[in-house]
Amino acid sequence: MRWAVGTPLVVLGLLVGLWQLSKSWSFQLLGELYVRVETPEKVVALTFDDGPKPGQTEAILDILKRHGVKASFFMVGKNIERHRELAARVLAEGHQVGNHSYSHHRLIFKTPSYVQEEIDKTDALLRGLGVEGEILFRAPNGKKLVVLPWLLSRSGRKHITFDVVPRDDAEQDVGLLTSRVMETVRPGSIILFHDGGEDKPGTIQAVDIVIGKLREQGYRFVTVSELLKLGGIASASGATTASRVPPAE
Numbered sequence: 001m002r003w004a005v006g007t008p009l010v011v012l013g014l015l016v017g018l019w020q021l022s023k024s025w026s027f028q029l030l031g032e033l034y035v036r037v038e039t040p041e042k043v044v045a046l047t048f049d050d051g052p053k054p055g056q057t058e059a060i061l062d063i064l065k066r067h068g069v070k071a072s073f074f075m076v077g078k079n080i081e082r083h084r085e086l087a088a089r090v091l092a093e094g095h096q097v098g099n100h101s102y103s104h105h106r107l108i109f110k111t112p113s114y115v116q117e118e119i120d121k122t123d124a125l126l127r128g129l130g131v132e133g134e135i136l137f138r139a140p141n142g143k144k145l146v147v148l149p150w151l152l153s154r155s156g157r158k159h160i161t162f163d164v165v166p167r168d169d170a171e172q173d174v175g176l177l178t179s180r181v182m183e184t185v186r187p188g189s190i191i192l193f194h195d196g197g198e199d200k201p202g203t204i205q206a207v208d209i210v211i212g213k214l215r216e217q218g219y220r221f222v223t224v225s226e227l228l229k230l231g232g233i234a235s236a237s238g239a240t241t242a243s244r245v246p247p248a249e
């Protein structure tokens with residue numbers, strides 16, 4: 001009788017645990033996961049996901065150019081295929097370009113060969129654009145369990161998440177997006193915006209405002225790879241990660 005009650009509860013507990021693990025920004029089982037870096041310097045990395053998308057990506061590029069800021073764009077492979085010239089423009093303007101999978105499907109509960117193909121196809125597209133050196137990876141929807149971290153760690157790839165999340169995928173209120181960034185940003189932060197997906201007029205305005213406000217506070221902007229070189233310990237790998245990343249202040 002006790003088993004009859006207990007077993008479903010244990011299974012439910014495991015499922016809830018797996019779900020929490022899959023969506024954690026700061027913890028994964030294997031390999032290197034970077035949420036932010038530890039640095040006393042007032043330096044941050046702006047990142048843009050899900051593009052390239054005509055209109056939005058261009059608007060973001062224009063703002064970055066006007067401010068003289070370099071950012072990092074985690075691109076979706078199928079969008080690179082559709083908008084190759086736009087992807088090339090991002091690169092030509094000196095921004096870092098990373099891999100955000102090929103189709104933007106969640107990479108959990110998928111076979112290793114499926115996940116590897118999602119990584120490889122986008123790597124090949126990025127190489128075709130002329131990307132050299134290390135290609136950083138960011139999981140679609142920030143989701144990962146075992147297969148993705150294992151594949152990334154096996155090939156020494158860094159998984160990049162974020163610690164400043166204005167949630168512009170769900171919200172386009174400029175004031176709210178701006179205040180969410182300004183309330184949570186700190187030296188070494190990685191800020192998540194989106195240039196892809198639905199139209200995001202609020203994001204475009206918020207990015208402009210946030211750059212101005214952070215500059216006023218003495219921050220400078222670097223790409224994610226530059227940020228990783230500056231930081232001592234980022235959010236590192238494995239079971240110690242959670243305790244090595246201080247809670248947000």
Ligand SMILES: [Zn+2]
Binds near residue numbers: 104
């Ligand atoms: Zn995404």
